[in-house]
Amino acid sequence: MNTALQRPDETLDEGERQFLNVIKDHGWFHTRVFDGKDEHPDFSYTTGFSVNHGYPEIILFSLSKDVSHSILWDIWREIEAGTRPEAGTRVHGIFGNADAVLLPVAKSSYEEHLGWNRWFYGNDDFDCLQLVWPDRDGRFPWESGFDDKFADSQPDLTGGGWKFHPA
Template sequence: MFTALDAPTERLDKHEQNFVEKIRNHGWFGTHVMPDSEGPGFIYTTGFWLKFGFPEVILFSMRQQTAQDTFWTIYRELEAGRRPPIGEPTDAVFQNVAAVFLPVSLRQYPNYLGWSRWFYGNDEFECLHLVYPDRDGHFPWAAEASAEARAAQPDLTDGNWQGLRKVS
């Protein structure tokens, strides 16, 4: 698989060189996007797909350091040969709550995964949205979830949380 790691250094600007070096040195890089008027902040990985054949991961509305620590936890699990389940709750990521990995729709890639798309040179990589429950234990697709909790983690699946929430 050809990636930006294979590009001649002189063809990359200093930001691209830094990005590539982080992946070369650590196996992955986390891109942090600040919240704005269009939506909540988020952070996503680049490098999991190349190193482990495991989808990149995107996480919303979490402090940058906490998200980075979460990604390192996932990285270490993958390095140990343990892959979290997709589409069902798992306690392999967070200590106090379950989380669910859901496939990110390709139509969401341009809006959220710019650096990963640049790194791979296309959209031929997978990405998972790591979703966590609100303080009351409700995932965003649950009827009991607050509007605030839903706004904090937008649905990046093919719609309606990939069938997790019943249509009213």
């Protein structure tokens, strides 16, 4: 897989070099995006999961920087240990006692949300999963009774209407 890791150092700016050095040293990079506007939730995503483990990158919304980073590290370690959370199924343990679901992100969402990944991979030819968390009652956004006050906390990146319903 051709990535920015193969680019000559002299063609990179300082920010790009730092980004790549973290991936070289730790295997992946945690990008945190905070819009600062109430209408768009903050989010975090990985770069390096795909190139180093053949597992899709992950994006998640509306969790603090520290919580997001910890969750993504835990998933990285699971993948390194040979456990690969399956897309479209309920995954236990990611959020303590609450389930999570990983859903494929539509390519139409890449430009708005995955800028560093698009730069790193040189295109949109990589997979990404959205890590979706439930409301306090364990319901997901596509389930009846999901608490509406969380509706804007996790935008649907599946391509519309949470169309990929997990089993």
